[in-house]
Amino acid sequence: MNEISQLSVVCTHITHDASGKAKETKRRFTNLNTKATDSEIRSFVNIIAHLINETFDKVEVVKTQVLA
Incomplete structure (x- = not known):
């Protein structure tokens, strides 16, 4: 697994x-x-949203993976 x-x-x-x-x-x-x-990651986003008093409409996770 990479x-x-x-x-x-x-x-x-x-x-x-x-x-x-x-x-x-x-x-x-x-x-x-x-x-x-x-x-x-969901918990992290919820904490950030609470701290800055914003609600997020979309959350994207970007993972970089080495194939070779």
Whole structure:
């Protein structure tokens, strides 16, 4: 099994301005523990959302893996 060399989480928050135009704000967290489980990542995102008082509409996990 190939080992994950890098783990990043991208959290997206979408807001609408007065004219109704959508504005997308992304927060990226890099160099996270590569052995983190899905539940640990969810907990991390919930803690960050609580600390900065934001709700995230989408959470993406980016894993970099060496194949050869």
